[in-house]
Amino acid sequence: MISYRPFWETLKKRGVTTYILINRHHISSATISRMKKGKGISTMKIDDFCRILDCRVEEIIEYLSDNM
Numbered sequence: 473m474i475s476y477r478p479f480w481e482t483l484k485k486r487g488v489t490t491y492i493l494i495n496r497h498h499i500s501s502a503t504i505s506r507m508k509k510g511k512g513i514s515t516m517k518i519d520d521f522c523r524i525l526d527c528r529v530e531e532i533i534e535y536l537s538d539n540m
Contacts, residue, residue: 475534476507479521482531488524497524 483489493499499520506513521532 473510473536473538474512475536476510476532478530478534479507479532482525482527486525486527493524499524 483493490501490504493504494501497520499517503513503517518529518532521527522529525531
């Protein structure tokens, strides 16, 4: 399963809020909502987040094995 836990930590470290993502970077509130609910987003959005936050993919998502 994909987790967005690193994304929320990266936002906090960078001092970026979801308000900034939505209003300054034009990320849809639906995308933020999907992430909060643990639902899938496109790789294009992951690319956008990496560009906006100047970070690596690992700082946005992580894979958690079902066996954990």
